[in-house]
Amino acid sequence: KQEVTQIPAALSVPEGENLVLNCSFTDSAIYNLQWFRQDPGKGLTSLLLIQSSQREQTSGRLNASLDKSSGRSTLYIAASQPGDSATYLCAVKGGTDKLIFGTGTRLQVFP
Amino acid sequence: AAGVIQSPRHLIKEKRETATLKCYPIPRHDTVYWYQQGPGQDPQFLISFYEKMQSDKGSIPDRFSAQQFSDYHSELNMSSLELGDSALYFCASSFGRGGGEQFFGPGTRLTVL
Numbered sequence: 015k016q017e018v019t020q021i022p023a024a025l026s027v028p029e030g031e032n033l034v035l036n037c038s039f040t041d042s043a044i045y046n047l048q049w050f051r052q053d054p055g056k057g058l059t060s061l062l063l064i065q066s067s068q069r070e071q072t073s074g075r076l077n078a079s080l081d082k083s084s085g086r087s088t089l090y091i092a093a094s095q096p097g098d099s100a101t102y103l104c105a106v107k108g109g110t111d112k113l114i115f116g117t118g119t120r121l122q123v124f125p
Numbered sequence: 126a127a128g129v130i131q132s133p134r135h136l137i138k139e140k141r142e143t144a145t146l147k148c149y150p151i152p153r154h155d156t157v158y159w160y161q162q163g164p165g166q167d168p169q170f171l172i173s174f175y176e177k178m179q180s181d182k183g184s185i186p187d188r189f190s191a192q193q194f195s196d197y198h199s200e201l202n203m204s205s206l207e208l209g210d211s212a213l214y215f216c217a218s219s220f221g222r223g224g225g226e227q228f229f230g231p232g233t234r235l236t237v238l
Contacts, residue, residue, distance in 0.1 A: 048226065057215065058168070058229040103167065111158060111181035112170030113227060 016041045018106055020116035027123055033091040035119045037104035042082050048113065049078050049089050050103045058103065062089070094123045127151055129230035131216050137236045138206050146201040146233045150218030156180070157199040158217040158227060159191060168215060174199055175222045206237045 017040045027033060037047070046065045050058040062071045062078040064087065070079040075092040087104055101120045105113035130149040138144050150157050156175045160168040170183035174193035185191075188206075193199045203210060213232045219225035 046226075050229070055213070055234070057231040058217075060226055060228055063226040105168075107227075111156070111173040111175075111222060112183050113158075113160075113168075114170075115167035117167050 016044075016106060016108055016114045018104060018114050018116035020102075020104060020119050022119060023117070024120040025122070027094060027121075029094060029096060029123055029125050031094050031123075033094055033121070035089040035091070035102050035104075035121070037087040037089070037116055039085045039087075039106050039114075041108065042085050043108060044082065045107045045109065047078075047080055047087050047107070048105050049076075049087075050105065052101045052103060052118070054101075061102075094121075096123050096125055099123050129216055129218050129228055131214075131230040131233050133233060134231065135234050135236075137238065139238055140206060140208065142206050142237075144203045144206060144235060146203070146214055146216075146235070148199045148201070148216030148218075148230060150197050150199070150216075151228055154218035154220050154228075155197060156219045156222050156225070157193055157197065158219075159185075159199070159201050160215040160217065160229075162213040162215060162232075164212070171201070180222060203235075208237050211235055211237045 021036045049061040064080045077090040101118045103118045105115045132147045158173040159171040162168040171185040173181045177193045191201045215232045217227040217229045
């Protein structure tokens with residue numbers, strides 16, 4: 015059974031710092047991995063999708079890497095801003111339709 | 126760009142009542158997914174449809190049913206509601222069933238009293 019873990023569970027940093035959020039999964043037989051952002055009580059915004067054959071994806075200040083063999087992905091946020099404050103979720107897709115989510119990293123960036 | 130539309134956004138029901146949640150996928154997306162997110166929890170997969178046929182099933186109670194219509198919109202029907210059904214219900218859509226990116230709607234917040 016696939017299990018997805020995210021570390022740290024919470025993170026509070028001053029504006030301008032570069033951040034690394036970690037995601038690990040137990041079954042390396044994944045199809046793809048998505049990173050999402052969720053604001054309190056709101057929907058999920060897809061940030062990046064990495065296919066199993068890819069090593070990384072970049073979008074603006076965000077860079078996500080994938081090491082499938084070791085069951086790890088990292089989300090790198092450069093020059094963090096207060097508007098980045100949210101919960102960040104990673105989710106893996108195996109051979110079925112469903113995404114299996116981690117429990118998230120709650121990020122707070124203060125001015 | 127058009128996003129996934131869900132209605133209603135908020136719903137309050139009494140125990141043992143029924144509820145219907147609607148989802149309108151992104152145009153040209155043929156796959157719809159339903160997820161349930163309880164308070165303080167991560168989203169849990171319920172069910173998915175591809176080209177109007179059920180394609181995968183997760184931890185969906187027997188009291189719940191869903192379908193996808195010819196225009197690709199989907200409805201989640203929930204009967205005999207229980208207090209524990211109170212949650213945020215997300216619909217997501219993608220193009221195809223393979224490695225496609227899933228785009229999520231804003232969710233329907235269901236409160237069962």
